[in-house]
Amino acid sequence: PSTTWLPVAGLFNDGAATMPYTIGTAATTVYASPIITTTYNVTASNGGCMIPGSSANIIVNPTTTWIGITSADWNDVTNWSCGTLPSSGTNVIIPFGTPHYPVVSAATAFSNNITIATGASVIVSAQILEIAAGIINAGTFNASNGTIELNGATAQNISANTFMNNSVYNLIITNSAGVTLSGDVDVYNSLTYGKNGSILNTGGFLTLKS
Numbered sequence: 001p002s003t004t005w006l007p008v009a010g011l012f013n014d015g016a017a018t019m020p021y022t023i024g025t026a027a028t029t030v031y032a033s034p035i036i037t038t039t040y041n042v043t044a045s046n047g048g049c050m051i052p053g054s055s056a057n058i059i060v061n062p063t064t065t066w067i068g069i070t071s072a073d074w075n076d077v078t079n080w081s082c083g084t085l086p087s088s089g090t091n092v093i094i095p096f097g098t099p100h101y102p103v104v105s106a107a108t109a110f111s112n113n114i115t116i117a118t119g120a121s122v123i124v125s126a127q128i129l130e131i132a133a134g135i136i137n138a139g140t141f142n143a144s145n146g147t148i149e150l151n152g153a154t155a156q157n158i159s160a161n162t163f164m165n166n167s168v169y170n171l172i173i174t175n176s177a178g179v180t181l182s183g184d185v186d187v188y189n190s191l192t193y194g195k196n197g198s199i200l201n202t203g204g205f206l207t208l209k210s
Contacts (some may be wrong), residue, residue, distance in 0.1 A: 002026035003044045036062075068098035069130030074109045074122075086111050088132045088151070094120045094139070098129040104129050104146060116141055122147065128172075135162055143168045144188070150179045151194060159183055171200045181205040 004024055005011055011021035012031045013066040021030050032040060065081040077083055079102070092111040094102060096119035104124045113133040116122055120139040122129075123148050124146025132152045135141070143164050147170035148163075150156050156175055160183020168203045173179050174194025190207045191200075200206075 003028050003042050005030055006041050010038055065093045065095060066098060066102055068100035072100040072103040073103040073106055074104045075106045088112060088130060094122055096120045137162050140164050145169050150175055157182055158185055173200045
């Protein structure tokens with residue numbers, strides 16, 4: 001029997017995802033690299049007789065990389081490798097060596113995981129950066145004049161030395177699975193909970209400053 005696949009968006013004939021699959025083409029094996037969660041349906045035929053097919057649901061957390069070619073504005077799509085702003089489901093990478101490093105100051109910003117490379121930086125100033133997963137920071141994460149909201153569906157952690165000088169102006173916890181501090185965090189304005197049942201495990205590492 002021969003098999004065909006629908007939809008074709010995000011399907012490829014090769015594992016390197018350089019040869020797009022063409023609609024109606026018989027292929028027993030295809031490679032999926034969608035940019036959004038997609039359900040693919042496969043149909044098999046044998047001598048003109050259709051054989052019941054099956055489907056596969058591909059769940060994707062896309063990754064985008066900061067390129068900073070236009071400005072430092074996080075909310076300018078031209079500063080991102082994918083040409084779109086990160087969402088709460090997007091893994092964000094901030095590499096070293098870009099023309100500008102991102103500043104969140106114009107509107108609320110979002111990420112799933114955020115990774116800041118050695119020598120790179122992120123500044124949150126008078127705005128909110130919502131983070132739905134992990135923070136890996138080998139550079140500089142300055143939230144001393146901004147708001148960090150941790151709003152994951154699973155447990156989250158703030159490691160030691162995550163923030164510059166351990167300083168966060170506002171911290172919002174919106175995670176009923178719990179956020180755990182593994183190092184000092186100094187909150188200088190407000191600590192709030194974004195929904196009922198949110199949990200913060202301080203471990204003795206939280207200091208409320210004034």
